[in-house]
Amino acid sequence: xxxxxxxxxxxVASEDRRESYSDTFTAVDPCGPVLPLGxxxxxxxxxxxxxxxxxxxxxxxxxxxxxxxxxxxxxVDLPAPNAAQWREAIARVxxxxxxxxxxxxxxxxxxxxxxxxxxxxxxxxxxxxxALARTEGVRVVTLERxxxxxxxxxxxWLLLGAKTLSYAVNMAAIREAKRRGADDAVFVTSDGYVLxxxxxxxxxxxxxxxxxxxxxxxxxxxxxxxxxxAHLGRxxxxxxxxxxxxxxxxxxxxxxxxxxxxxxxxxxxxxGAAKRVDRALTDELNAYLLSPRH
Amino acid sequence: xxxxxxxxxxxVASEDRRESYSDTFTAVDPCGPVLPLGxxxxxxxxxxxxxxxxxxxxxxxxxxxxxxxxxxxxxVDLPAPNAAQWREAIARVxxxxxxxxxxxxxxxxxxxxxxxxxxxxxxxxxxxxxALARTEGVRVVTLERxxxxxxxxxxxWLLLGAKTLSYAVNMAAIREAKRRGADDAVFVTSDGYVLxxxxxxxxxxxxxxxxxxxxxxxxxxxxxxxxxxAHLGRxxxxxxxxxxxxxxxxxxxxxxxxxxxxxxxxxxxxxGAAKRVDRALTDELNAYLLSPRH
Numbered sequence: 001x002x003x004x005x006x007x008x009x010x011x012v013a014s015e016d017r018r019e020s021y022s023d024t025f026t027a028v029d030p031c032g033p034v035l036p037l038g039x040x041x042x043x044x045x046x047x048x049x050x051x052x053x054x055x056x057x058x059x060x061x062x063x064x065x066x067x068x069x070x071x072x073x074x075x076v077d078l079p080a081p082n083a084a085q086w087r088e089a090i091a092r093v094x095x096x097x098x099x100x101x102x103x104x105x106x107x108x109x110x111x112x113x114x115x116x117x118x119x120x121x122x123x124x125x126x127x128x129x130x131a132l133a134r135t136e137g138v139r140v141v142t143l144e145r146x147x148x149x150x151x152x153x154x155x156x157w158l159l160l161g162a163k164t165l166s167y168a169v170n171m172a173a174i175r176e177a178k179r180r181g182a183d184d185a186v187f188v189t190s191d192g193y194v195l196x197x198x199x200x201x202x203x204x205x206x207x208x209x210x211x212x213x214x215x216x217x218x219x220x221x222x223x224x225x226x227x228x229x230a231h232l233g234r235x236x237x238x239x240x241x242x243x244x245x246x247x248x249x250x251x252x253x254x255x256x257x258x259x260x261x262x263x264x265x266x267x268x269x270x271x272g273a274a275k276r277v278d279r280a281l282t283d284e285l286n287a288y289l290l291s292p293r294h
Numbered sequence: 295x296x297x298x299x300x301x302x303x304x305x306v307a308s309e310d311r312r313e314s315y316s317d318t319f320t321a322v323d324p325c326g327p328v329l330p331l332g333x334x335x336x337x338x339x340x341x342x343x344x345x346x347x348x349x350x351x352x353x354x355x356x357x358x359x360x361x362x363x364x365x366x367x368x369x370v371d372l373p374a375p376n377a378a379q380w381r382e383a384i385a386r387v388x389x390x391x392x393x394x395x396x397x398x399x400x401x402x403x404x405x406x407x408x409x410x411x412x413x414x415x416x417x418x419x420x421x422x423x424x425a426l427a428r429t430e431g432v433r434v435v436t437l438e439r440x441x442x443x444x445x446x447x448x449x450x451w452l453l454l455g456a457k458t459l460s461y462a463v464n465m466a467a468i469r470e471a472k473r474r475g476a477d478d479a480v481f482v483t484s485d486g487y488v489l490x491x492x493x494x495x496x497x498x499x500x501x502x503x504x505x506x507x508x509x510x511x512x513x514x515x516x517x518x519x520x521x522x523x524a525h526l527g528r529x530x531x532x533x534x535x536x537x538x539x540x541x542x543x544x545x546x547x548x549x550x551x552x553x554x555x556x557x558x559x560x561x562x563x564x565x566g567a568a569k570r571v572d573r574a575l576t577d578e579l580n581a582y583l584l585s586p587r588h
Contacts, residue, residue: 002407003332028331035329035336037322037417038297042329043401044461045339076462077469107337110465113296123331144449146441151484155438157466166460167338168370171404172451175371190445 002125003030005096009089009120011108014070014080021085025092030123039119040110045166047109047118048072052090053127053224053260054102058292059094060260062087064223065106068163073108075162078118081108086122093124101127101290103261109165130262134286137268137277138183138257142246143173145187145195145218149243152218160218170198182269184257186249189218194244200259201225202267204244204252205278211248214241224258224289231288254278256285263289296419297324299390303383303414305402308374315379319386324417333413334404339460341403341412342366346384347421347518347554348396352586353388354554356381358517359400362457367402369456372412375402380416387418395421395584397555403459424556428580431562431571432477432551436540437467439481439489439512443537446512454512464492476563478551480543483512488538494553495519496561498538498546499572505542508535518552518583525582548572550579557583 010024028034040046049072050065066083073081086106093104102124109119152160159166177185186202187195194202194213201222203212210232215221229239249255254276255267264285266277304318322328334340343366344359360377367375380400387398396418403413446454453460471479480496481489488496488507495516497506504526509515523533543549548570549561558579560571 003330006331031330031332033327033329034331035327035333036297036325037300037328037401037415038325039329039336041336041339042333042403043335043343043399043459044465045335045459046462046465049337076466105337107331109336121331143451144445146445146449146452146454148484151438151440155440157437157463157470157479158440159463159466160440162462164460164462165337165339166458166462168340168456168458168460169451169453171338171340172370172453176451185451190442 003123004126005093005124006030007089007093007122008034009085009122011079011118011120012082012085014082016082017084021088022092024085025089036112038112040113041107041119041165045164045168047107047165048076048078048163049108049165050106050163051260052104052106053263054094054097054104055290055292056099057094057097059090059104060293061223061227062090063294064226068221068223069106069108072162072164075156075159076164078108078110081120089122093122096124101261103127107165127261130265133183133262133265134282135279137266139269140184140186140197140257140267141177141180141182141271142188143176143185145189147189147218148191149189149193149218153216161220163220173198188246192246194246194249195219197257200257200262200265202249203228203256203258204249205254206252208237210237210239211242211244213244222258224260224263227293228258228264228285228289256282297417298420299387299418300324301383301387301416302328303379303416305373305412305414306376306379308376310376311378315382316386318379319383330406332406334407335401335413335459339458339462341401341459342370342372342457343402343459344400344457345554346398346400347557348388348391348398349584349586350393351388351391353384353398354587355517355521356384357588358520362515362517363400363402366456366458369450369453370458372402372404375414383416387416390418395555397421401459421555424559427477427556427559428576429573431560433563434478434480434491434551434561435471435474435476435565436482437470437479439483441483441512442485443483443487443512447510455514457514467492482540486540488540488543489513491551494551494556494559496543497522497550497552498543499548500546502531504531504533505536505538507538516552518554518557521587522552522558522579522583550576
């Protein structure tokens with residue numbers, strides 16, 4: 001997607017309190033040359049990011065996204081981002097968004113070589129049209145993520161709980177899904193547990209109960225899933241974090257992929273086996289997800 | 295390391311034959327702004343690369359590096375690079391290198407969003423001073439790579455045989471090694487097999503026999519290892535590709551990490567247990583690796 005607006009951010013220490021951080025923002029040409037070739041984001045995917053949904057100029061769930069950015073930064077040994085600085089930058093960028101849906105992306109990169117400061121930037125783009133995914137749903141194939149459920153907890157250097165810029169495997173999994181005639185992938189462990197999609201969380205419905213894989217070190221804790229579980233709780237459903245087997249996904253009454261921009265996409269098939277799409281409930285979930293959330 | 299010279303390359307089809315490709319090269323400021331923020335290399339580590347050692351202006355093992363670049367490109371569904379175009383670009387950049395050791399890096403990125411053409415560039419930098427690593431050696435710790443030996447063959451979307459720009463895990467492993475008081479890491483599978491270091495191949499010596507882990511889908515086939523095995527063969531040693539257990543590494547008479555720029559770094563300790571460094575043989579191996587190779 002073409003970028004519409006961008007700021008480069010000169011990062012300040014996380015405890016640096018100011019009335020405004022605007023003098024640390026530099027508006028740059030969103031499509032012109034900005035990054036040097038030596039940028040470690042470009043050379044090694046060495047950094048972390050967040051994608052925030054924006055609806056009619058309102059950036060959704062800014063707090064949870066900034067918390068996850070800080071957690072990712074810690075996992076890759078980058079300095080803690082200054083939340084107030086990023087909040088102001090997000091507000092500045094969201095002010096450029098028109099009506100409808102947009103995406104704000106926060107990027108925190110290792111920077112240049114030779115121990116220089118991290119590089120940070122924030123961009124605004126129009127959101128892709130996700131109407132079809134939200135109504136007809138997405139067909140998924142399950143793909144092995146290569147490790148067993150207990151690995152990430154003992155091997156933090158695998159960064160499986162960080163949202164890093166090293167997304168080549170996530171992108172390759174989506175291409176593999178499309179090669180198999182599906183729309184998206186769901187990663188499973190080598191011992192048969194459901195993890196997450198390359199860019200989304202997975203939730204299942206079994207009766208009046210909603211379940212998502214336990215966010216251990218191996219998956220990201222989805223901000224949209226978190227927000228939706230709170231909503232479902234208010235609606236009187238029970239929600240739970242559990243170890244979810246592939247058979248649980250196949251047998252569930254319904255399932256969705258949840259992400260910040262596509263929002264709730266019902267899963268219409270798993271490995272070629274059709275799954276019922278609950279159109280009315282999905283519409284209601286997306287109406288909630290499109291309402292202003294904090 | 296600061297970049298000294300850089301060309302952006304306008305990629306042409308792999309079968310496009312010309313007398314010269316020089317009009318597809320654009321010299322750019324190696325330290326100035328070049329890449330747009332939307333570059334998928336910077337946003338998602340989505341691309342592949344090679345690092346080539348340069349000694350006194352001679353780029354080493356260009357053919358094997360270009361073959362591996364093509365193999366990596368195929369694994370991530372990028373168009374095949376035009377080898378003649380890259381060869382000319384490498385020669386052009388190598389001509390800028392002075393005496394001593396340098397590094398040429400080839401990068402092939404997915405490009406911008408919206409299905410645009412891939413972006414390619416090539417850079418020259420001075421090599422870091424590797425004298426100490428080549429003589430005193432490197433202390434390594436073994437770190438779990440998270441999967442079992444048989445996984446990569448059945449899960450090509452994990453891209454474990456491609457040299458992608460998504461190197462955050464490799465960098466995190468090196469940081470973890472340093473946190474543990476070592477210099478570098480060696481990845482092992484969850485079932486106890488030695489794979490490779492984050493940026494190097496591993497070879498062992500047992501008597502007059504040299505062994506390296508079989509280059510299956512899970513590791514890169516090291517260009518330096520390949521060249522050194524040919525040299526060792528000519529010197530009368532036997533060489534073999536085998537499944538190498540962690541105990542084999544610990545019990546080996548000697549072991550080295552091999553890479554294009556640091557060359558042969560003897561392993562002086564594994565997980566805190568000292569290993570004998572054969573200074574004379576290592577010096578001889580590095581003298582070979584520093585001689586002009588094709």
